Amino acid sequence: MQSMKTTKSKSSRSPVVPKPVVPQQEVRCAVRFPLALPVEVSNGKEKQPATTMNVSASGVLFEMDGPLEVGREIQFSLRMPGAVLGTPHDVLVHCMGRVVRCCISQTQYQAAATIDEYQFAEQ
Numbered sequence: 001m002q003s004m005k006t007t008k009s010k011s012s013r014s015p016v017v018p019k020p021v022v023p024q025q026e027v028r029c030a031v032r033f034p035l036a037l038p039v040e041v042s043n044g045k046e047k048q049p050a051t052t053m054n055v056s057a058s059g060v061l062f063e064m065d066g067p068l069e070v071g072r073e074i075q076f077s078l079r080m081p082g083a084v085l086g087t088p089h090d091v092l093v094h095c096m097g098r099v100v101r102c103c104i105s106q107t108q109y110q111a112a113a114t115i116d117e118y119q120f121a122e123q
Contacts, residue, residue: 030056033084041076041111043068052078053110060097061112068099068111077121092121 032054040047041062050064055078068074078093085091101112 030058032056032059035081035084037078037080039076039078041068041074043072043074050076050111055080057115057118059100059112059114060095061110063105063108063110065108067104067109068102068113070099070102072099073097074099074113094119094121 035052035055037052039050041050048064048066050062053061053063075096080091080093082089095115096117097113097115099111099113103110
């Protein structure tokens with residue numbers, strides 16, 4: 001009796017279907033408010049005027065004329081509108097953070113920064 005060996009040909013294998021690519025969602029730690037507030041950003045050596053695009057308790061997105069170095073520690077102060085904070089008056093907040101991203105849009109730079117520490121100014 002002859003033994004018969006059977007081998008699977010490549011065509012008999014089930015096709016490998018790649019897993020669909022699922023875009024990762026950014027995980028936000030805090031609600032972002034779309035606020036355009038004038039600020040002056042200092043990196044310890046120089047100051048640069050900027051405008052916020054959005055602000056949260058843990059970060060901020062600036063729009064400005066020049067770039068900020070990623071990883072650089074920065075300081076800035078925001079005058080947060082009382083209507084956003086639920087207070088009768090605007091509140092000045094001094095912030096320290098670091099730049100996590102900087103890129104150029106069509107006409108201006110956009111820099112994202114964490115807010116590592118903040119302090120409400122006495123009024």
